[in-house]
Amino acid sequence: MKQWEFQILEDHTPLQSVTVMGAELMSGDQVRIKPNGRGDILDLALRGKIATIESIEQDYENRIHIAVVIDDDPGRELGMMRQPAHRFFFSPEEVEPL
Helix, strand or coil: CCHHHHHHHHHHEEEEEECCCEEEEEECCCCEECCCCCCCHHHHHHCCEEEEEEEECCCCCCCEEEEECCCCCCCCHHHHHCCCCCCEEHHHHEEEEC
């Protein structure tokens, strides 16, 4: 995701929830990361990891982005404070409710 995309998401009110695979997900819920094969090295490294939803956001094109913090990240608290490199964005199709 490009830097300007982060800024776009920052000026929108986060969504309260999103339905994924029949389950309503909200901030604080845990999910398993399942990237859809974009081929990014981070996608490969994060595949299968358990993460906690930090926020659910919608951009100007009405796409939903689920911001997560990886549970076993030593810098997890930085992600919860919305710091770069510890907070990752995935589409609803790329997460599996736990």
